[in-house]
Amino acid sequence: MKILHTADLHLGQIIYQNYERNDEHDCFFSQLERWCQEEQPDALIVSGDVFDIQQPSAAVWKSFTDRFVRLHQASPTMHLVIVAGNHDSASRIQSNHEIWKLANTHLIGTPPPADFTSADEWQKNFIISLPNGYIIALPYMTGERTSMIQSLLDYVKAENTEGKPVIMTGHLTVKGSDMTGHDFDIGHIRTQEIASLGTGYDYLALGHIHRPQTIGHRDDNQQTDVTYPAPVIRYAGSALHVSSDENYPHTVSVIEIKSHGGKVRIRQLRINELRHFYLLPANETAFASAEEALNGIKQFAEKGGRGYIRLQMDYATSLPSDFNQMVYTITDAYNGELRYNPKIKWTGTSENNTVEATKPKFEVAEIQQMTNPVLFIEKTKQQYPELDMDEVRQAFVEIEAEVKRMAEESNASRKKTIQN
Structure with missing residues (x-):
């Protein structure tokens, strides 16, 4: 079984509040399309963070569609497996999954139900059976789901009577990963023990960490062709550099596995970044x-x-x-x-760096899911000793009231136009 593995595309990213990166993504996808044609893999796996924000614009969605349709056309027999990351909207990724199946594309946005044991054949929504092997596709999930993951692996084990390779993909951080390049001024990343991800896979294709790396083999991260005994856990790394701290090559991984429990060969294809x-x-x-x-x-x-x-x-x-x-x-x-x-x-x-030492730390996904700006201000208020929280709360109450008033006036104006 052969797969291409990438992750953390962050389509639609506007970096430093000023700069769109659409042409940089075009440069990446032109290389990815060529590699799909050359390698003719059984599948291309995208391990989460397809988009940079949960509500991308219509133009960004169109670019997603156009790019992945071209990938399908470049290699029609290749399956595309795309899972949602913490930057993505699970429901939006999931919403069009049925129509995408017509192009051998599997969109997995919504995770398994919490009460999975009471659902019939739920595993089939997350297991992709290919002629040469199995792919277990899991989107970003909060908290550890060890029993659920093991249930999926056991289901494949029962089905896999021919000893085909088993690949699992997800979007999370395992302990021992190298997070160089990630900005921890505000947030931190929650990590999981490798043991919490069950047993029975040959290759675990992960996203979330931007540095390409094979867990437990840090000294080999720069090697372009290396083979390990299964199981192997690997981050493909992000498609684009996102900061000057990412002073390492970004790559797409080519994974080749002959049989379940056998050797896992990893080749790295160097991405030529449009901008450095x-x-x-x-x-x-x-x-x-x-x-x-x-x-x-x-x-x-x-x-x-x-x-x-x-x-x-x-x-x-x-x-x-x-x-x-x-x-x-x-x-x-x-x-x-x-x-x-x-x-x-x-x-x-610095003569006054006490604030730096007392900055609170949040899990990154927690910040992304905050919908109340006052909550964030309350959690960081020790950085601003002159801040009057009562005044802040009142200001947001007034802003909300003004926004509501403007919306009501706009609706009334539209109704009046329609009536006329």
């Missing part, structure tokens, strides 16, 4: 003044530097209030090819 991330200055020092930083950006651009830039500044540096605007004035001359990350990386020591 750079930390300035490049010599691991820090800028000591605004003028020095601006000159550094100009020199980088004049030498042909393009892509995303982030500045490293010494803590003792005092920047003018319009510093970011000064940077944008420089970068705007390059038609979007020189892109600025306004989150400066500070080095050295």
Whole structure:
């Protein structure tokens, strides 16, 4: 059995509040399409975070459809297995799954029911039986579901009388994974024990962590062709770099397994990124003044530097209030090819870094699911000692009332137009 494994596409991402990445995704998908044609795998697995936000625009949904239809056309016999991640809307991913089956595409958004033992044949919704093996497809789930996962593996075991390879995919973080590149200024990522994921799979295709890696084989992460005995757990890594901290290659994994319990061969196909991330200055020092930083950006651009830039500044540096605007004035001359990350990386020591030490930590998915902004402010209020929470709450009450009033006026206006 041969599969291609990728994850964390983050379609529709707007990075640093300014820059769309549609052409970067086009570059990635053109390579993925070529690899599907060349490799002719049994399946392409996308292990979650298909979209960057839970409510992507119609244009982003169209790009999803167009790109995956082209992948199907490039390799009509290949199955596409796409599961929802924590960035995705489970119900939206699931809603069109029946029509997508016509193109050998399996969209798995909604997880199994909590009372799965009372449901008949529920396993069939999450098990894809192919001529050369089995794929157990699980979307992002909160909490550990060990008994449910093992039930799926046992179901496949009973069916798998010919000893075919068994692949399972999911979107989560296992203990021992290398999270280099993830931003933990606000949130943290909840981890699970490997044992909680059951036994009986040959290859566990994971998403959520952006660095390509095989768990338990950290020294081999850069090898382009390596073989291990089953079972193997691997993160394919994200399709695009998302920060200057991701200073490692991003790849698509090619997995080949001859039989259940046998050897697992992993080949890495290097993704050619359209834009790269750079930390300035490049010599691991820090800028000591605004003028020095601006000159550094100009020199980088004049030498042909393009892509995303982030500045490293010494803590003792005092920047003018319009510093970011000064940077944008420089970068705007390059038609979007020189892109600025306004989150400066500070080095050295700060005279007042007590707030940094007391920042609360949230599980990333918890932040994404917050619908009440006041809740987030309450949990972070120790960072803002001058904040009056009563005033904040009252301000949001007034905002909600104003939004409601505007909506009522808009509805009344529409009704009046219709009546006329």
